[in-house]
Amino acid sequence: MTHISVFGATGKVGREVCALLTETDQATLAEAISASGTDTTLTLAEADFTGTDVVIDFSTPDAVMTLLDHLQGTSLPVIIGTTGFSAAQTARLHAEADHRALLIGANFTKGFEAFAAAALALSKALPEAAITVGEVYKADKKMAASGTTKRLSAELAEITGKEIDLDIQRIGDTAGITTVVLDYKIATLRLELNVRTRAAYAAGAVEAALWLVGRANGLYAPKDLLAS
Numbered sequence: 320m321t322h323i324s325v326f327g328a329t330g331k332v333g334r335e336v337c338a339l340l341t342e343t344d345q346a347t348l349a350e351a352i353s354a355s356g357t358d359t360t361l362t363l364a365e366a367d368f369t370g371t372d373v374v375i376d377f378s379t380p381d382a383v384m385t386l387l388d389h390l391q392g393t394s395l396p397v398i399i400g401t402t403g404f405s406a407a408q409t410a411r412l413h414a415e416a417d418h419r420a421l422l423i424g425a426n427f428t429k430g431f432e433a434f435a436a437a438a439l440a441l442s443k444a445l446p447e448a449a450i451t452v453g454e455v456y457k458a459d460k461k462m463a464a465s466g467t468t469k470r471l472s473a474e475l476a477e478i479t480g481k482e483i484d485l486d487i488q489r490i491g492d493t494a495g496i497t498t499v500v501l502d503y504k505i506a507t508l509r510l511e512l513n514v515r516t517r518a519a520y521a522a523g524a525v526e527a528a529l530w531l532v533g534r535a536n537g538l539y540a541p542k543d544l545l546a547s
């Protein structure tokens with residue numbers, strides 16, 4: 320049985336991770352941590368992680384930095400689901416991988432890695448195409464490219480040498496719709512990943528956490544799960 324602590328446990332995704340951990344046979348909830356420390360969660364200062372095998376984070380970039388400060392001196396593996404890190408914070412994350420197994424994923428939806436690979440393959444097959452990466456998320460998410468869009472557009476730009484257009488939208492409580500549209504004059508080719516529920520992110524993160532326990536210190540990504 321793997322004991323998983325959830326950082327950001329009162330959040331939209333963290334709640335789904337906690338719920339999943341009550342149902343799964345291979346893992347159980349160790350500590351649930353939030354900023355406010357409600358009656359079912361602890362603050363970071365109250366958490367001790369002694370019975371924890373791996374931490375799953377879905378919080379904020381600044382909160383992740385405080386989590387890593389708190390974990391200094393331990394080699395506890397951590398799954399980072401949070402997105403939106405600054406360059407300095409990203410450098411800190413990378414340095415942190417010397418001290419623990421750290422798996423960072425902008426999108427834990429099952430199928431996302433295949434979706435990204437398909438988009439890259441299509442962009443190679445259609446070098447004349449103009450490419451747009453689109454996203455729709457909940458209305459209260461910051462109106463700036465998500466981690467998912469940043470990753471896709473950077474990889475597509477690198478492979479094609481072209482500028483990638485972005486289409487950022489915020490609607491209601493949308494869990495996440497990512498599109499890659501290739502327009503090559505005679506036709507339009509559209510790939511879409513429409514996530515129905517945030518439980519999809521939770522499931523991918525728990526799968527990654529089970530995989531990460533026992534790995535050597537270092538930086539990992541969701542596609543490493545597919546390779547092993």
Ligand SMILES: NC(=O)C1=CN([C@@H]2O[C@H](COP(=O)(O)OP(=O)(O)OC[C@H]3O[C@@H](n4cnc5c(N)ncnc54)[C@H](OP(=O)(O)O)[C@@H]3O)[C@@H](O)[C@H]2O)C=CC1
Pocket residue numbers: 326327328329330331332333352353354355356363377378379380381382385399400401402403424425426427428520
């Ligand atoms: N990688 C992926 O597949 C996905 C990534 N995300 C990303 O995950 C992140 C979280 O998303 P979401 O669940 O919607 O966010 P929410 O705003 O719903 O939840 C944020 C959570 O973080 C907690 N938190 C904030 N500050 C601290 C702190 N200083 N110490 C401890 N806990 C803290 C909050 O606690 P409190 O309630 O007490 O304030 C809350 O539990 C975002 O960056 C989002 O982009 C989202 C979906 C999928």
Ligand SMILES: O=C(O)C1=N[C@H](C(=O)O)C[C@H](O)C1
Pocket residue numbers: 402403425426456457460465466467468494495
């Ligand atoms: O905030 C969200 O909800 C999500 N954020 C992630 C991101 O910023 O890339 C992706 C996920 O699909 C949902």
